Amino acid sequence: MQRSDTQRKLGWLYFRVLAPLVLVVAAVSALSVASVHVLGAVRAYVGGESRWSKARSLAVQALRDYAASHDPADLARYHAALAVPQGDRQAREQLSQPMPDMALVQQGFLQGENHPEDIAAMVQLFRRLSWLPVFNQALSTWTHADALIAQLQMQAAMLSSQVKGADLAGQQRTLTHIQQIDRDLLQTENAFSARLAEASRQTVMALTLGITLSAILLTLTSGWLIHRSLRRQHAQHLARAELAAQAQAADKVAQAQRAFLSRLSHELRTPLNAILGFAQLLAMDQTEPATDTQRQRINLILQAGRQLRSLIEDVLDLTKVESGDMALTIERVDARELLNQSLLLVDSTRQQHGVEIVNAMASQPLWVMADARRLQQIFLNLLSNACKYNRPQGRVRIWAEERRPDATLIHIEDTGIGLRPDEIGQLFQPFRRMPTKAREVEGTGLGLYIVQQFIERMQGRIELRSEFGVGSCFTLSLPPAPHDDTQPTELG
Template sequence: MNAIRSSIQLKILLLLLGLALPPLIIVGWLGLSSLNIARETAVVEGTNGLRQQATANLRQRAADKAQLYDTALMSVQQQVETVAGYALDRYNMPVTVFSSDRVWVAPRPTDDLLRQYANQAAYVRQMIPILREMVAKNPLVNIGYIALEEGGILAFDNEAVIDQLLTLEAFDPRVRPWYLKARDAGATVWTEPYVDANTGLLATTCASPLYDRQGRFIGVVAFDLLLKTIQQDLLTVDVGSSGYALLINTNGDVIVRPDMQADVRWDQPYRTENLLDSTNADLRAVAEMMVGRQSGVQLIQEQDQASYVAFAPITTAGWSVALIVPANEIDAPALATGQRLSESQSRLWNQLVAVLLMIIVTISMLGLLLSLSFTNRISVLREGVQAVAGGDLSQRLPAAGSDEIGQLVDAFNRMTDTLQSKIAELEENARQLATLNAVSNELKGILSWPVLLETIPKAVCERFGFDRAVLYLVDGDVLRAVSASFGPGNESQAQQFLAVANTKPLRLDGSSVEADVVRSRKAIIIDNPWNNPRVDKTKQAASASRSYVQAPIFGRNDAVIGIISADYKLSQRPVQARDAAQLLTFASMVGLTIENVQLYNDLEQQVAQRTEELRAALERAQLADRRKSDFLASISHELRTPLNAIIGFSTVLLDDTDQPLTPTQREDVQSINRNGRFLLHLINELLDLARIEAGHLNLEISTVDLQQVAGEVCDTVQTLLRNRPVILRNALPATLPMVAADSDRLRQILFNLLSNAIKFTERGTITVSAQLYDEVNGDGKIERYVAVSVSDTGIGIPLERQQDIFGEFVQIHGRRSRLGGTGLGLAITRKLVLAQGGRIWVDSTPGIGSTFTFTLPVAQSALLAAPVGANVVMP
């Protein structure tokens, strides 16, 4: 057998080699061509790989240099901020360290200026030791100093700088670039290049502003870095013989490059090259990426030469570093390596051609000798495969021996049997899924709770072939049968079963089969329910089922909300595992539908109930409001008649000269008259409020002279200020235009506001003023208004209560005022102002006073003559 198998294996191997001869020739030719292409590709890829490695190294050098400068500049910035913090701590503190170090006073230090700013000079001298200490620690820093806004005082870590400054005509640090930029920015900054007044070289400065505890600007602490020092450091970067490095700032200005020179005076602005304005488009693109805080490597054309630019951002100062290297210095090693790869690939190509020719000759000879040894059986196998591929799954191949081909034929026949069974199973599953999808779509369209409960068991019977089905739902700690379908004509039996099942609901913590389904969350098949101790005998007698299946229904959060029970009572066939799986799939699908419909019906009921409650509450509120208004109007009218009589009789008694009253009697009658008038005023306020709320307020809008009305009201309330240290001022301007208002209601508004001011002002001034302003309405048109203000120097109103004072029956300072009240005056005033097209508001500070302001529209006849008013900012 082994010999036969080995012979067959040998024959198959030889036959495959023979059949592969034509393709091998083609593949060989293609392989040689591909090898040639691969050789060229290897050279290119190798060259590119080396070039990429070189550019990656260049990028890494740029990133390392950026990181190094970021660390160094961060150190400088931290030192500057440390000195600034120390300077702020020592500000306004007694001088403990006295020094004779020289300091600078702008524009030149003199004895008079040094005496004038002696305290400031002593203060900055205290900073010199820490400046020296910080500068000595950092080799990048050229000099450190502190300058004050007051007097232009300037102190250096090295007082020899002052000797250099004395050679200049004048020097004021407050106009230097580092000082101005730090003061304007209000934070630590790095400056653009400028010419240092001390060294005459290009420098950049890290400067931090100083502010006292009140936020006032004091001066600036700054450290200078000479660009020459940074240039020398950059030249140490390995960029080849022709490469160079540069730094640019956030504006694209070149800060450092090898050929930069200070070609202007120290007091003139230094103009450096801006790469964003370069005529070279490649260089501009690189500059834009550097300004955008990006990093990378770009190939550019510069002065007829290709160069690589590697760049990286310096975070601390907002700069970017760039390393520029000619491309030929990067590509030279890669090109040399590519040449060596090309030579090696050529040798391999020649060897492969020789081997391929030998293989072709060998395969040709073997294929001619052995190609006919076993073609017959292969042909039979091919025909069988073609028949199965055409859809004929009944095709079976005859036995073909025990060798590999025979085993292949047996495996083919077994595969055909399995395939036929699986296709039948897939067709059945597809039918079931289509049924489930159709049932799901039907149930989703049902929103009625009773209809849904009735439809679910019917769908189980009609769509899945069961004879009977019952739906149970969880109700607290029990299961209740809510619907059943026992087939056409058996509706009475279904209702009888529901009545029996719900006579004694099944408890979830009980020992019934239904409780086991809920707890186990799995479908259970009961084959012999009469002898099952977990089956309720009463319910079994009502159903008389011989075999049935029960599956759990899952709702939201994977909770069991019920079960479905189904059987084949009429067909008398037992329930299979396949039936249980089908019912379990349906139960899993229907759970969310049950909960959604239940929530929908509950929500409908809640909305209807709440709508009815709100309607009833609204009717009660409207009735109560009408009754309140009617009551206020009625009681006000009833009280005014006797009050008018009391006021009239008391006035006659006071004015009767024929029968004069005794002092005691006069005092009592005056009290009756005064309190009667006050009570009448309160009743009038209630009556006004009732009229306004009932909509019975009638306004007679006309052209009114505001100055005249205000004068009359001021004369009326002047009597309330007798013997009191309060001055009433009428400050209305004479050029005030006419307003459109009801004159009587305008008097009432002014009287209420002035009375309110008098109540709460013990001493000081009450002022009536007005001004014009223009306001844009909702249509975008400009309208002219007059804003009238009543200001007092009274006790004021707390901010948190200013929104409440215009409410009805609100008294913020009821117990502190000289006179009592109902708390209706300001509420009525607000309603009267709004009714005349205006607005009213209050500005008040407790202990200082209050200002009530209301607006009235300017009369149309006065608009053309009135001057343009100022735009008043309204709250």
């Protein structure tokens, strides 16, 4: 009975946590798919307008040739060219009906030389968005163009009769009318193109805004859920220490939560990559470049997505460390070389915050026993913090000292804002951030906690000296490596 109740509670927890995320991801996916279909349909109408314009031009030229040559073949060319706008008109008139004949719509668009694979999107755009003002204006322009085509047909029939009756004066008058209709058609085509372009711009703006809001909502919801889950996990760890009698049950709950949190983080990566990928496609679109406002919104999507991705990676590291699934390979590592590589990776952050980094380490290798990848991750975190929490035109100094056979010390000192004594003891706890600049600097409050876990698992330690208003100095203490080649040690 107790196990059944636990399973029901766990299932309800999964539902409450995943349901909002699924809804937001579904909304983002729907907006992405809708944007692709709408922009594809607009592109198809733009292509159709180009073919419509070409057919109109060929039809008018064929009538001029027929007036000059009296050759029936020129009149036949006119009728063949006019088949394109007539087909589009058939499709438009059917779609304007409450119950359109889709076979006639298909036939009309094909006669208008539209690609068969574009027709479905063109139909959906017409039926679902034609009520919008910008699309309705384009539809009115299209209707006016069809009326002008009807006038052109009347003049063509009159010209044919005048050619057969050898009425030269009448032919000249008719050609003048045809020339005027052709000018009106050209103006109408330009107006239709301009309204389609405006419709495309407004569509991109609306969809970009929708995706931006959805991405922000996804980021906030995910961050809040992960934050709440991790705080609950930490509280349960404390409860297990205080309530020894319930240790086994509490341990099972914590394992389930860690598994859920890891699964949730992995599941978030797929929609997040889709959001980032689609935002990058919008930013790189050269056919219809985004406006400055749209580009700012796209950058908001990318910034929020990258921040969420960083949070997910921190959460995955945290769950692996606390569950004991983090495998480390302890081997002989040149800490100086790893630090030099890390300095290159944080150079953009250094430039952004206007900080000078002074590397006072000796030129010879500094061999320690550590996991190379995790040690570099530690360097990146400490160097990045030293830049972000520094003052403008501040400085970061790095040096090392060997205290054989006990330890090798690496110091990273900054001239930043420093910490008060009561803040130092809280800094290495999860979700604890420096209150002075917590709102100004992006972060989750997990970085230093994970750094401490990595150092301790590599048989080292991290210490902090700080003075408020002066700066801070982090000192890494790592086991020195022997001079001979030592076989790597796996720590599970």
